[in-house]
Every structure is written in C-alpha cells, then in structure tokens.
Amino acid sequence: MEQDITLKKEVQGLAFLKPLVNKFTPKFQKGDILSSLKKTGITILSILSFLGLWHLGSKALYNKEANYKIEKALTERGQEAADAERACIASGDSSCQPNTLPSPTQVWSSLQSLIADHKLINAKKAAFIEKMAATNAKLVAQGKDAIVYTGRASFVDIVLTSIKTVFAGFLLALLIAVPIGIIIGLSPSLRSAFNWFIQIFKPVSPVVWYLLVFMIVKTLYIGDSSDNAFVISFISVGLCAMWATLVNTAMGVSSVDKDYINVAKVLKLGTFQKVFKVILPSSLPLIFTGLRITLSVAWMVLIAIELLAQSQGLGLFVWEEFQNGANDSNAKIIVAMFVIGIIGFLLDRIMLSVQNLVSFNKNEMA
Numbered sequence: 001m002e003q004d005i006t007l008k009k010e011v012q013g014l015a016f017l018k019p020l021v022n023k024f025t026p027k028f029q030k031g032d033i034l035s036s037l038k039k040t041g042i043t044i045l046s047i048l049s050f051l052g053l054w055h056l057g058s059k060a061l062y063n064k065e066a067n068y069k070i071e072k073a074l075t076e077r078g079q080e081a082a083d084a085e086r087a088c089i090a091s092g093d094s095s096c097q098p099n100t101l102p103s104p105t106q107v108w109s110s111l112q113s114l115i116a117d118h119k120l121i122n123a124k125k126a127a128f129i130e131k132m133a134a135t136n137a138k139l140v141a142q143g144k145d146a147i148v149y150t151g152r153a154s155f156v157d158i159v160l161t162s163i164k165t166v167f168a169g170f171l172l173a174l175l176i177a178v179p180i181g182i183i184i185g186l187s188p189s190l191r192s193a194f195n196w197f198i199q200i201f202k203p204v205s206p207v208v209w210y211l212l213v214f215m216i217v218k219t220l221y222i223g224d225s226s227d228n229a230f231v232i233s234f235i236s237v238g239l240c241a242m243w244a245t246l247v248n249t250a251m252g253v254s255s256v257d258k259d260y261i262n263v264a265k266v267l268k269l270g271t272f273q274k275v276f277k278v279i280l281p282s283s284l285p286l287i288f289t290g291l292r293i294t295l296s297v298a299w300m301v302l303i304a305i306e307l308l309a310q311s312q313g314l315g316l317f318v319w320e321e322f323q324n325g326a327n328d329s330n331a332k333i334i335v336a337m338f339v340i341g342i343i344g345f346l347l348d349r350i351m352l353s354v355q356n357l358v359s360f361n362k363n364e365m366a
Helices: 002-009 015-024 030-077 079-091 104-141 155-186 188-201 206-220 229-241 243-254 258-266 271-309 314-324 329-358
Strands: none
Touching: 030 079, 030 104, 104 155, 104 329, 155 188, 155 229, 155 243, 155 271, 155 314, 155 329, 188 243, 206 229, 206 271, 229 271, 243 271, 258 271, 271 314, 271 329, 314 329
16 A cells, blocks of 8 residues: 555656556556556647647747848848848848747757757866866865866756755745744734734745845855855745745644644643644644745746846846847747746655655645
C-alpha cells in the first residue's frame, strides 16, 4: 500500500502518467495502459496544437511587419528602396529582419545558443582558475583575497542565481511567518490586534517592498563597497511573499479541534509540548498550503525585484535582452519565459511532495 502511494506521489502534476504507474503495482489492470496512452496522446496533441498556433501567429506578425517596412520604404524613398528592402528581408540579413514574436524554431535555436554559450563561459572560467591557481595560493598564504573570475555570467548561472535568491527569500518568509502565525493563532486578542497590520501590508506591491528594503539595507551597509543586490533581492522577495503563510498558519492554529486541546490539558502538557505535539501536527495541511502559495508568489515577484535590484538573475536578463533589441533577443526572452514557468511548476511539485511526506493526512493532495 505504501509503495502504491509513493509511486503515485512521484508523478503528481503529470496526471496522464498515473495509470501507467499502476503497472508496477499489484493492482495493475490492462485497461490502465490504454487510459494512460489516451491521456498521453491528448497531451501531445495539445502541445502540437499550441506549437502550430504559435508558428502561424509568429508568421502572420512577421509578414505584417515585413510588409509595413516595405511599404514605408516605398512611400519615403521610392520603388527601388522598396525592392531593396524586400530583397534584404528575403535574404535573412539580421539588419533588416522584422523584430516581432519569434517562431518555435527560433526559440529552440536560441536555447541551443545559450547552452553553447554556457559551455564556452565555463571553459573560460576553468582556464582562468587554472592560470591563477599559483598566484591565488600565494595571495591566500599572505592573508589576501584571491583573484576571482569576473567575466560574463552564462544563462545557466543566471538561472541558478534566481533559484538561490528565491529559496533564500522563501526561507526568510518561513522563519518570519510561521512563528508569528503560531503566536497570533493561539490568541484571539493578538489576532484582532494584528489583523489591521496584515490587511494593510499584504497587498503591497513588490516594487514598494523593494524600495523599502533598499532604504534600510543601503543605510545598514553604508560605507561598504560590496554588492548588496542579492541581500536586497531575497529580503524583498521574503517580505512580499510571506503573507499567505502567516495567514494560513494563524488560521490553522486557531482552528485546531478543541478535543485535541482538551486532551493536551488532561495530559498536562507544557506550552511548547502542546504546540509541537498537538497544534503544529494538526495545522500542517494549512501551513503547507500557505507555504506553497508563498513559494509561488516568491518566484513570480522575483523577476520584478531582480530587475529593480540589478541582481544577476532572470529578471535582469529579460530586461537587458528587451533593451538590447538584437535579432535573437525576443527568442531569448521566450526561452526565459518557458524556463520561469517550468521552474515554477517544479517548485510547486517539490512543496507538494514535502507536504504529502510530512502530513498525517495520507489522502493524495493536488
């Protein structure tokens, strides 16, 4: 039974694969494989339909802008200029290509380019480290800082920076929201006292949280020449995203079955024993629901905050590509969009798996 539950949890979010998983369990039936193939086929068909509509849409937009450029050349400079513009567009020259929604093929090509760029940058970094190894050893022996590689970050490094930032912000949100939520949930008076605070600050924009954190951090680090972008980013993300966990924790603690509280009194449990042995286990489903929302919100607001803080993450990458306006910039932005969406999905699945692992409720959660 436990094996069945474990296997099913591993494919949460990929429902069309669940019947296929059952073939590895004693309850497998032949009809399940047909059900799995049907759902897989529908999923593949929907993906192909999406790619087809995307291709047709990008082609229509490309033709619209190309025709506009040709018509503009005809109106302003005559037939010869219009013919030259048409020939330039047809040749594929990047200097005159319409700058619009890229096709799926262009996005795939940009993804491969970013991966190749990552490999090249890693090779340069490895060569630099090898070249400076002896010099850095001497510097460290003298008590000085080693010389570090300061070259351009690759796309993979940028993604890892964003993941590191969002997890730091999520951890900060957890450390602030869960203890405060427990304290507020235990006392109706405190809930009433803090309700105004939560209702006012919960809907505040991530841009405003960034500005507030920036005011404080730049003063605390005044005179320090180090880059504070990461610190500002993760604190802003944590403060912006913590409210769902705070509210859900307080709600979960306050709604614990009174019979459990009475049993704790009969057993003469201390305050901390009552919290950790009775209240928290009963509140876990709501707390983890809040944590899942917090992680999702943190990942969404991270892009805007990284842009404002000039932190070397996906937010700044997208903005710089938009400002760059190169021939493949739009395709790189779409690559970043898919990466952001996929990572957001995986983060939610990770939280759901942890929730199912620690929750006393063994019913499968979605």
